[in-house]
Each structure stands twice: as C-alpha cells, then as structure tokens.
Amino acid sequence: MPEKLHALHEAFQQAVDYRAHIQDRDCAPQKTYHEMREIFAEPLPETGMDDAEIIRSLVRDGDQGLMQMAHPRFFGWVLGASHPAGVAADWLASAWGQNTGAHTPSPTTAAIEETAAGWILEILDLPRRSSVGFVTGASVGNLVGLAAARGKTLREHGWDPDADGLIGAPELHVFIGDDAHTSVFSALQHLGLGPRRAIRIDADRQGRMDPRHLRREVDARSGPKIIIGQAGQINTGAFDPFDDLVEIARDSGAWLHVDAAFGLWARANPDLKPMTTGLDGADSWATDGHKWLQTPFDTGYAIVRHPEDHLRAMTTMASYLPVTVETDRMPSQLVPELSRRARGLPTWAILKALGRQGVSEMVGRHCAVARHIAERLSAGPDLRIMNEVVLNQVTVSFGSAESDAETRQSLTEAVIDAAVATGQLFVGGGRWQGEWVMRLSVISHNVSIADADITADAILAAWETIRAA
Numbered sequence: 001m002p003e004k005l006h007a008l009h010e011a012f013q014q015a016v017d018y019r020a021h022i023q024d025r026d027c028a029p030q031k032t033y034h035e036m037r038e039i040f041a042e043p044l045p046e047t048g049m050d051d052a053e054i055i056r057s058l059v060r061d062g063d064q065g066l067m068q069m070a071h072p073r074f075f076g077w078v079l080g081a082s083h084p085a086g087v088a089a090d091w092l093a094s095a096w097g098q099n100t101g102a103h104t105p106s107p108t109t110a111a112i113e114e115t116a117a118g119w120i121l122e123i124l125d126l127p128r129r130s131s132v133g134f135v136t137g138a139s140v141g142n143l144v145g146l147a148a149a150r151g152k153t154l155r156e157h158g159w160d161p162d163a164d165g166l167i168g169a170p171e172l173h174v175f176i177g178d179d180a181h182t183s184v185f186s187a188l189q190h191l192g193l194g195p196r197r198a199i200r201i202d203a204d205r206q207g208r209m210d211p212r213h214l215r216r217e218v219d220a221r222s223g224p225k226i227i228i229g230q231a232g233q234i235n236t237g238a239f240d241p242f243d244d245l246v247e248i249a250r251d252s253g254a255w256l257h258v259d260a261a262f263g264l265w266a267r268a269n270p271d272l273k274p275m276t277t278g279l280d281g282a283d284s285w286a287t288d289g290h291k292w293l294q295t296p297f298d299t300g301y302a303i304v305r306h307p308e309d310h311l312r313a314m315t316t317m318a319s320y321l322p323v324t325v326e327t328d329r330m331p332s333q334l335v336p337e338l339s340r341r342a343r344g345l346p347t348w349a350i351l352k353a354l355g356r357q358g359v360s361e362m363v364g365r366h367c368a369v370a371r372h373i374a375e376r377l378s379a380g381p382d383l384r385i386m387n388e389v390v391l392n393q394v395t396v397s398f399g400s401a402e403s404d405a406e407t408r409q410s411l412t413e414a415v416i417d418a419a420v421a422t423g424q425l426f427v428g429g430g431r432w433q434g435e436w437v438m439r440l441s442v443i444s445h446n447v448s449i450a451d452a453d454i455t456a457d458a459i460l461a462a463w464e465t466i467r468a469a
C-alpha cells in the first residue's frame with residue numbers, strides 16, 4: 001500500500017473505536033473551547049509530517065474537546081446522531097473525491113442524489129414533481145426556498161429580481177410567525193428582504209401562528225406576498241395550522257414557504273402525519289437530513305413545488321459548464337454553490353439502511369421517548385413542563401410557580417449543570433415564553449425508553465439535591 005494511504009486506515013480505526021465506545025464516555029466535552037484553543041494554537045508548520053501521525057495526534061489532542069453528539073442520551077439543540085451507514089457513505093464521498101456540482105463529471109454520485117431526492121419526496125409525501133436541492137442544512141434550505149419565492153412573486157408583479165436585483169422593485173410583503181426560527185430571519189437578511197420589515201404574526205403558547213391575525217394582515221396589503229410557516233417549533237415541536245395558511249396563501253396569491261427543519265419528518269410516521277395536514281399544499285419547504293434522518297453534518301434539502309422557479313433562483317451559467325438538458329437534473333442548479341461534495345450519498349445510504357418502516361419507527365419512538373421523559377419529570381415536585389409534548393421536544397422550568405422568574409432561572413440552570421455533570425446525558429437551556437427552560441430534544445437514532453428512564457432519574461436526582469441544599 002502506498003504510504004500516503006496509512007492516514008485513511010488510521011482514521012477508520014480511530015472512528016470505529018470512538019463509535020464503539022461512545023456510551024462509555026461522558027456526554028459533554030471534558031475540556032472547554034479556550035483550553036482546546038491553547039492546545040491547537042501552534043505555528044504554521046514549515047515542513048510536512050507523516051499523514052497517519054497527524055490523525056493520531058488529532059485524536060490524542062482533540063479527544064477531550066468532543067461533545068458526544070452521537071450518544072443516545074444527547075438531547076442538546078435539535079441534532080441527529082450521524083447514523084453509521086451515512087457516515088460510511090460520507091467517507092466514500094470524500095475518498096472518491098467527487099465534485100457533484102454537475103452530473104456528467106460524476107455520473108454515480110449525481111445519479112444517486114437524483115434517486116435520493118425522489119425518495120425524500122416519497123417518504124415525506126410531498127408533490128412528486130417538486131425539485132430537491134441538497135444544501136448544507138435547513139438554514140440554506142430556507143434561503144433557497146425564499147429566493148424562489150422572491151423571484152416568482154416579484155415576476156408576477158412585473159419585476160425580475162434574479163436579473164435586476166431589488167433596487168426599484170415593488171414592495172414585497174413577508175408575513176412570519178412571532179416564534180419563527182432565527183435562520184429564517186437570516187435568509188431574509190441575505191436576500192435583501194430585511195428581517196426588520198417582516199410583518200410579525202401573533203403566535204399562541206405553543207408557538208403556532210394565529211391564522212385570523214395572518215388573514216387580517218395579508219388582506220390589509222396589496223402587491224407581492226410571501227408567508228413563512230413553521231413545521232416543528234424549536235421549543236415545542238408544534239405545527240402551524242397549515243390548512244388555514246394554504247387557504248390564505250391561495251386567496252391572496254402569496255407564496256407559502258415552510259421552515260420544517262425537523263417537523264417535516266412527522267410525515268414519515270402514519271400516527272404523527274395527521275398533525276401536518278395541509279403542509280403539502282405549500283410552495284416550498286426546507287428540512288434537514290442531519291436532524292431527523294441522522295445524516296452526518298451538513299445535509300439539508302431545499303424542496304420547491306415549482307422547479308422552474310427553483311432553477312431560476314439558483315442557476316449559474318458559464319460557457320465551460322455542461323449545458324442542462326431539460327430532463328436531466330443538474331445538482332448545482334438547485335443550490336447556491338457550484339463545486340461541492342457528493343452530499344446525496346449519506347441520504348441514500350441511510351434511507352436504504354432504515355427503509356420507510358425504519359424511519360417511521362425511529363420518528364415514532366423518539367416522540368414516545370419525549371412523552372415518557374415528560375411524564376416522568378412531571379411527577380417531580382415544583383417543576384413545570386412548559387410545552388404540550390406533541391412531537392420530540394420537551395421544555396422544563398424548575399422552581400415553584402410562586403417564586404420569581406430569576407430564582408427559577410438560577411434553579412433551572414443549576415439542574416442543567418448538575419444533570420450534565422453526571423456524564424450520563426446532555427441537555428441545554430433556552431428561553432421560552434419568557435421563562436428560562438431546560439430543553440430536551442429527542443432525536444438521537446438509537447435512544448430507547450430505557451434511556452428515557454436513565455435521563456429522568458438523573459434529572460430528578462439533580463433537582464432533589466438542589467432543592468435540599
């Protein structure tokens with residue numbers, strides 16, 4: 001074997017060893033960012049070193065600063081757990097070194113991505129003629145969907161922003177729920193639509209948009225309009241009332257885009273799917289692979305019902321690039337970047353590894369685990385579950401309702417720290433409904449009801465100790 005390939009073997013062995021023993025590790029990193037910065041702050045090497053030794057030193061020096069995000073009891077943010085089939089396919093995507101911007105230079109990876117795109121539409125039961133761009137995550141998925149929306153709605157009012165920009169364009173009204181995710185506001189910023197100009201629509205205690213308020217605001221304005229809905233609120237998992245949103249969009253000629261970073265996957269489970277009714281009537285959707293499908297980072301999907309608007313918003317043309325034949329899917333024409341890795345491979349591999357039934361079972365199990373944790377915790381004293389657990393998200397505030405918010409915040413933070421310090425799990429915090437809460441997001445592919453019990457026991461024991469102090 002040529003010496004240069006030793007690094008691949010070393011990385012393979014180190015990766016397998018890490019994943020085989022992940023459950024024996026503390027979930028949280030053992031060293032802080034600042035400590036790791038000290039370790040890695042070294043001068044630019046003047047001469048090269050042995051490839052395999054680089055990988056060994058990476059593991060040796062970096063190990064203590066790893067968060068065990070693929071651990072079954074990792075409940076931080078909303079992050080999937082990098083399924084081994086997807087990781088393995090991702091390795092090959094890198095080892096093969098295939099630039100999947102165009103289809104002719106990399107027929108295998110472009111063809112696989114096309115198949116995976118079709119499977120995504122099928123498993124999520126979205127209109128089968130929609131176009132699917134493989135992006136880095138839901139943030140860019142939102143950007144792409146909203147770029148298509150911007151083009152279509154302005155062209156209908158005599159202006160082509162994709163050619164002429166926004167200076168002098170008719171005013172475009174954007175309507176968005178009060179509890180929308182920050183990434184949607186970033187997309188508005190990047191697209192020159194100004195997050196501050198967006199018309200905020202009241203939301204209820206679960207973060208769902210009020211359709212009556214939306215209707216009033218939409219009816220009060222003329223001109224091009226975009227409505228941004230949400231499937232899976234980041235703290236509650238709740239869904240906007242999509243039947244109403246679709247009707248309002250249809251009546252007003254608005255484009256309906258949905259940020260569905262994780263909630264869209266409820267459609268893969270027949271018991272949960274009814275919560276998403278109407279969602280398939282939208283014009284575009286952004287969702288993640290690296291959340292509920294468990295692909296390694298970074299994989300997301302920008303899905304647009306109207307492929308011509310999608311292509312028009314994203315297409316880069318240059319004389320040296322292959323010309324698109326109408327029926328052929330050109331990967332780069334559906335995303336902002338040109339050169340990119342074969343992002344479709346992990347999606348394809350995981351859908352093969354789990355199948356339709358496996359994805360359905362996993363999503364259903366995660367929601368059952370979330371309900372179980374919430375039920376177990378709610379039996380504890382002086383704490384409140386702050387959301388209706390409709391999906392996989394649980395938020396908890398510690399401290400009696402009679403105490404002030406500051407006291408509850410410090411108690412909640414103390415419980416989070418104590419629970420994480422056990423090493424058995426990872427949970428984070430966040431603000432919801434004006435309250436500082438512990439957030440648990442159940443989305444790690446191999447989490448079980450037994451893990452739910454370990455988690456609830458650890459959190460309740462931490463709370464007991466803090467109450468007694």
Ligand SMILES: Cc1ncc(COP(=O)(O)O)c(C=O)c1O
Binds near residue numbers: 077138181260
């Ligand atoms: C509802 C929602 N939308 C968008 C995003 C952004 O997704 P990503 O970080 O994959 O770009 C998230 C991330 O947690 C989310 O929960």
